[in-house]
Amino acid sequence: MSILVNADTKVIVQGLTGGQGKFYGLRNRAYGTKVVGGVSPKKAGTDVEGIPVFASVKDAVTETGATATMVIVPAPAAADAVLEAAEAGLALIVVVTEGIPMHDEATFYNRVKRDFSASRILGPNCPGLLTPGECNIGFIPAEVAKAGGPVGIVSRSGTLTYQALNELAEKGIGVTTCVGIGGDPVPGTSFIDCLELFEADPATKAVIMFGEIGGSAEEEAAAYIHAHMSKPVVSYIAGVTAPPGKKMGHAGAIISGSKGTAQAKMEVLEAAGVRVATNPTAAGELMAEVVAAL
Amino acid sequence: MDLFEYQGKQLFARYGIPVSAGAVAETVDEAVAAAERVGYPVVIKAQVQVGGRGKAGGVKVANNADEAREHAGNILGLDIKGHVVHRVWVEHASDIAEEYYASFTLDRAAKQYLGLLSAQGGVEIETVAEENPDALAKIEVDPVDGLSEAACRAWVEQAKLDPEATDGAVDILMKLYEAFVGADADLVEINPLILTPDGRVHALDAKVSLDDNARFRHPEWDEFTGLEKLDPREREAAERGLQYVGLDGDVGLIANGAGLAMATCDIVHEVGGQPANFLDIGGGASAQVMANALEVINNDPSVKSIFINIFGGITKGEEVANGIVQALAQVDIASPIVIRLDGTNAEQGREILKAHESDRLVSKPTMVEAARTAVALAQAASSASASVNKGN
Numbered sequence: 227m228s229i230l231v232n233a234d235t236k237v238i239v240q241g242l243t244g245g246q247g248k249f250y251g252l253r254n255r256a257y258g259t260k261v262v263g264g265v266s267p268k269k270a271g272t273d274v275e276g277i278p279v280f281a282s283v284k285d286a287v288t289e290t291g292a293t294a295t296m297v298i299v300p301a302p303a304a305a306d307a308v309l310e311a312a313e314a315g316l317a318l319i320v321v322v323t324e325g326i327p328m329h330d331e332a333t334f335y336n337r338v339k340r341d342f343s344a345s346r347i348l349g350p351n352c353p354g355l356l357t358p359g360e361c362n363i364g365f366i367p368a369e370v371a372k373a374g375g376p377v378g379i380v381s382r383s384g385t386l387t388y389q390a391l392n393e394l395a396e397k398g399i400g401v402t403t404c405v406g407i408g409g410d411p412v413p414g415t416s417f418i419d420c421l422e423l424f425e426a427d428p429a430t431k432a433v434i435m436f437g438e439i440g441g442s443a444e445e446e447a448a449a450y451i452h453a454h455m456s457k458p459v460v461s462y463i464a465g466v467t468a469p470p471g472k473k474m475g476h477a478g479a480i481i482s483g484s485k486g487t488a489q490a491k492m493e494v495l496e497a498a499g500v501r502v503a504t505n506p507t508a509a510g511e512l513m514a515e516v517v518a519a520l
Numbered sequence: 521m522d523l524f525e526y527q528g529k530q531l532f533a534r535y536g537i538p539v540s541a542g543a544v545a546e547t548v549d550e551a552v553a554a555a556e557r558v559g560y561p562v563v564i565k566a567q568v569q570v571g572g573r574g575k576a577g578g579v580k581v582a583n584n585a586d587e588a589r590e591h592a593g594n595i596l597g598l599d600i601k602g603h604v605v606h607r608v609w610v611e612h613a614s615d616i617a618e619e620y621y622a623s624f625t626l627d628r629a630a631k632q633y634l635g636l637l638s639a640q641g642g643v644e645i646e647t648v649a650e651e652n653p654d655a656l657a658k659i660e661v662d663p664v665d666g667l668s669e670a671a672c673r674a675w676v677e678q679a680k681l682d683p684e685a686t687d688g689a690v691d692i693l694m695k696l697y698e699a700f701v702g703a704d705a706d707l708v709e710i711n712p713l714i715l716t717p718d719g720r721v722h723a724l725d726a727k728v729s730l731d732d733n734a735r736f737r738h739p740e741w742d743e744f745t746g747l748e749k750l751d752p753r754e755r756e757a758a759e760r761g762l763q764y765v766g767l768d769g770d771v772g773l774i775a776n777g778a779g780l781a782m783a784t785c786d787i788v789h790e791v792g793g794q795p796a797n798f799l800d801i802g803g804g805a806s807a808q809v810m811a812n813a814l815e816v817i818n819n820d821p822s823v824k825s826i827f828i829n830i831f832g833g834i835t836k837g838e839e840v841a842n843g844i845v846q847a848l849a850q851v852d853i854a855s856p857i858v859i860r861l862d863g864t865n866a867e868q869g870r871e872i873l874k875a876h877e878s879d880r881l882v883s884k885p886t887m888v889e890a891a892r893t894a895v896a897l898a899q900a901a902s903s904a905s906a907s908v909n910k911g912n
Binding site: 246250301302322324325326327328329332333335336337340353364365366367381382383384385386387388389392396409411412436438439441442443446462464465466467468469472473474504505506507 | 626629631632633664701731733736737767775778779780783785789790798800831832833863864886887
């Protein structure tokens with residue numbers, strides 16, 4: 227079992243004919259993901275190493291029965307691509323494109339939420355998601371991941387998502403699904419959304435959550451965990467040593483005054499019953515203890 | 521990108537928001553000339569991107585040329601919380617009956633826009649929020665619908681401004697919302713928004729932060745470049761398109777991804793070292809970007825060892841390795857390098873690096889081991905230079 231994607235998920239790639247789209251579309255397919263089509267109005271009718279290219283998302287869905295898409299188009303084209311995917315009825319829209327303007331994100335998030343409530347956006351500026359052995363959409367280097375659970379992974383930062391997978395793999399711990407929600411200002415899928423899905427997934431017995439400084443998403447997650455999670459959660463918050471007032475790479479990763487510090491987030495998480503580590507490796511070790519006690 | 525007050529006012533003026541007539545000056549003579557043009561009394565305001573200018577002596581009223589000369593002379597060059605004043609804004613002084621606060625920003629939790637309006641302006645809004653939260657009128661705006669005039673009016677009424685200010689405030693707030701969205705701002709803030717004794721509503725200050733991601737559709741932003749940066753290392757990195765934050769330690773860090781870069785700082789700290797910087801080379805970095813990053817770190821004299829921590833997803837291992845090899849060939853890297861390379865095409869990358877490995881370029885399989893090695897190398901270099909100094 228898994229959340230959001232599995233071996234049967236059919237995926238199209240919006241941007242398959244671009245350099246990045248081709249590289250990752252083919253890489254995802256080589257992993258075993260059912261990459262069934264690409265979208266490019268100009269290159270419709272051609273194919274990318276056997277993957278057919280369609281003129282529109284609607285055509286691609288009609289022809290292939292896809293339910294998920296990876297949006298890997300340049301930032302100025304991302305808002306239109308997301309709305310086209312939602313209008314075509316895709317259930318999962320994975321937006322890996324980075325550098326999308328905040329106002330575009332806020333607008334397409336609210337538009338999809340209101341008019342296309344059957345669609346879920348993951349990202350933007352996220353590394354994608356992986357159900358090991360079944361389906362990989364996006365950038366996650368999946369080779370190391372061990373399939374089958376019992377741990378679910380959710381992370382705000384891309385590279386820390388890989389780091390989490392790596393820490394668990396080194397300890398021989400399997401993963402149900404690994405989700406990178408992205409560090410942009412308006413994430414389509416939140417920590418809480420993923421925690422809720424993991425809580426409901428029978429194969430997931432514990433969850434590892436990697437957050438970072440800034441915003442209040444980790445605090446909101448802590449409140450949710452306290453109230454609703456029966457499964458153990460291990461966490462690490464990046465930016466313990468970050469200075470206040472400086473943007474640490476992500477738009478959201480900034481300590482404003484005394485708000486958004488790693489320490490404050492760690493305290494709130496601990497108070498909610500989460501086991502909190504001070505670095506990713508220590509989080510892997512804590513999770514190994516949790517898994518051994520399951 | 522944060523704008524200076526004068527730039528924010530120029531932006532506001534484009535959206536029809538009433539601001540005072542004024543001019544920018546970089547010298548005392550320019551400031552006096554500007555004061556003569558706009559007419560006394562004038563306010564001379566330090567242009568720095570930090571709060572608390574007034575308390576630091578960065579805002580003064582001048583009633584004549586002598587006073588303008590004296591105040592401009594005192595303010596130019598003033599150090600306000602580490603920000604040196606290079607420019608002043610000189611504007612005609614306004615008569616103030618009431619001071620309000622207004623802003624629009626993104627409410628991350630609600631994923632909608634948040635407007636804040638308060639009858640208590642001219643002070644730090646965080647203080648108002650803490651001490652008197654009822655004095656803060658909030659409005660959530662759905663980005664799809666935008667702000668309607670009716671909703672805006674109800675919001676203004678909720679804030680209990682002087683009734684005389686209502687129409688002017690509604691007009692300005694509608695325009696401020698337009699500026700927030702149209703100018704691709706993350707934040708627009710007017711503090712204080714004033715009511716004059718003759719009943720006009722007017723923006724006396726302007727705080728604007730623009731969304732760098734939207735630069736592609738704003739060629740006019742080029743006029744805002746050349747903004748001051750405190751740290752010369754940060755300026756050099758920004759010119760090379762790198763996300764860099766200067767810190768106080770001696771272990772130079774390069775990582776891909778903001779989260780991993782922060783985690784790298786954290787782990788160096790945890791194994792007993794001090795990071796010299798945060799540096800994120802971003803996703804999909806090329807060999808050239810890696811070489812640039814190494815040069816920036818190499819130019820920092822406090823760096824004693826360099827820790828490169830790469831977990832490739834979109835970033836490819838062979839590109840990282842080629843960048844390191846390229847940098848080693850181009851510049852004389854002063855400090856030993858410890859690298860941990862994982863993820864996409866990591867095997868290819870490690871293969872490329874193998875031929876160059878020495879005691880100056882060490883490869884480690886995990887983040888913790890690499891951090892320990894880099895910290896040990898930095899400490900060894902520090903104690904070596906300390907003993908050299910003693911010998912002298």
